[in-house]
Amino acid sequence: MPPHRLTLRLPAGPGAARGREGVRRAGRVDGGPKIVLAAKPLSGQTAADVARARDAYRPDLAFLYSTPAYARQLEMLGLGDLAARLASHAKGENWEAMADCLDDDVMERLVPSGPHAELAAVLARWYDGRCDGLILDLPADPDDDPRMAEVIVAARDITTRRQVGAVVACEA
Numbered sequence: 001m002p003p004h005r006l007t008l009r010l011p012a013g014p015g016a017a018r019g020r021e022g023v024r025r026a027g028r029v030d031g032g033p034k035i036v037l038a039a040k041p042l043s044g045q046t047a048a049d050v051a052r053a054r055d056a057y058r059p060d061l062a063f064l065y066s067t068p069a070y071a072r073q074l075e076m077l078g079l080g081d082l083a084a085r086l087a088s089h090a091k092g093e094n095w096e097a098m099a100d101c102l103d104d105d106v107m108e109r110l111v112p113s114g115p116h117a118e119l120a121a122v123l124a125r126w127y128d129g130r131c132d133g134l135i136l137d138l139p140a141d142p143d144d145d146p147r148m149a150e151v152i153v154a155a156r157d158i159t160t161r162r163q164v165g166a167v168v169a170c171e172a
Contacts, residue, residue, distance in 0.1 A: 034132040035161065039123060041136070042113035043151075045144065050115055054107050061110060062098035066090035077109055116147035120154030129164040 042053040065074060066086035074083040082101060089098045107113070114122040127134060134155060139148050 030162075035130075036133040036135060037127065037131045038135040039112065039127065041119060041123060042107075042111055043116055043119050043139075045116055045147065047115060050113055051104075054104065054111075054113060057111070058102050058107065059095075059099040061107070062086060062102050063090070063095070065102075065110070066098060079106065079109070082106065116144065116151060119151045120158075123151075123155055124158045127158060129159045129161055132160045132162060134158070 042050055042057060044050045044053055064070060065083065066089065068087070071080070071083040071087070074080060085101050086098055089095070089101070102110070112119075112122045112126045123134060136148070136152065136155070139145060
């Protein structure tokens with residue numbers, strides 16, 4: 001699971017300061033290491049395909065977000081109560097109930113999603129100025145390859161964090 005778009009703008013604490021200092025001491029003028037995300041958008045040819053992809057991913061995402069590592073991210077999104085509910089279900093090994101906690105609105109807040117025709121714009125809204133590149137999975141259906149090729153071409157226009165002057169990942 002790649003970092004959520006909101007966490008890409010957070011200060012990373014002492015690590016970010018050390019990173020900026022290391023970039024300065026080394027005399028780097030390229031802004032330091034690149035941040036390339038393996039984005040995991042939910043997509044398909046139609047809205048119904050996107051809904052099916054969302055439903056298929058819901059149980060996995062519920063399990064991931066039930067772990068303490070993701071509680072802060074859910075809190076940042078105003079979903080702290082969801083973190084507690086998911087953790088409670090996990091503790092009680094109530095795995096089936098976990099997926100029900102993630103309704104479509106929550107899924108939209110957690111994962112970029114949209115039909116192929118809109119996907120490049122969705123990715124731009126999520127990641128514009130927040131990273132230096134994206135890695136996208138190949139579509140499961142080879143018939144979707146031409147549409148995904150169009151998404152990749154359009155995604156090249158997403159502004160990188162270097163273009164907006166960010167120096168080190170997670171810098172506020």
